[in-house]
Amino acid sequence: MTTLDQSPEAEVQAEDETPTAEKMVLVAASGDLDKAWPVMILATTAAAYGMDVTVFFTFWGLSILKRPDAGITGDDWRQRMMSAFSGGSTDGLKLSKLNFGGLGAKFMQDLADEKNVASVQELLELAQDMGVKLWPCGMTMDLMGLEESDLIPGLDTPAGAGSAISLMKEASINLFI
């Protein structure tokens, strides 16, 4: 109905709000520390640019969202085995190279601390404060035996490829990391 559009409230809203914020979609498909970091840096920076940011976490990218106390997840022995060896939560992420059983990742975290570089955990919290939408992929959660209770609070409802494509079609920046 056209009368709805002409209501005073609608006019006020149109003036107050940025009509369509530019969109950015990141696909976080890796649980490597050196991939999770740029994902969170770009997500927070785009939010600082006033963009409408969504990060879609799939496959090992879900590790970033795991609660530190999630423990070994899944029901199936294969899921449990993958969970035991994949690490998880922002503290347990591994480097894609030179990880040395976690020592490399620790060195990188220590260096970041010394140089005052915001950690993945800090950036993740900041992203949530800045309204970045964090979408866990429903299919990979199921595949890996992850429940919503295994993931940190404040996430969006698990979504699928269709929702991701629907957003990416409209987004001016789409990155698969």
Add this chain to the structure above:
Amino acid sequence: MDADVTVDARGLQCPMPVIKVSQAIKGMESGQTVAIVATDRGALSDIPAWARDMGHSLKEQFDKDNEYHFVIEKT
């Protein structure tokens, strides 16, 4: 130049200087100014780029003792 708001981003690394400025500007009125000081080398190009893209005006920029100073007016 006296700014209405000051952001001390010294010691902070990318992307924090830009994020701190964006958070400061959110609470400001149009026409108010914010002074930023940063030491991150990236800030030297990041902050002017952010201000330009967001439509704010960069009123002042100078380096002093390896610190980068900027004054931005909110549009």
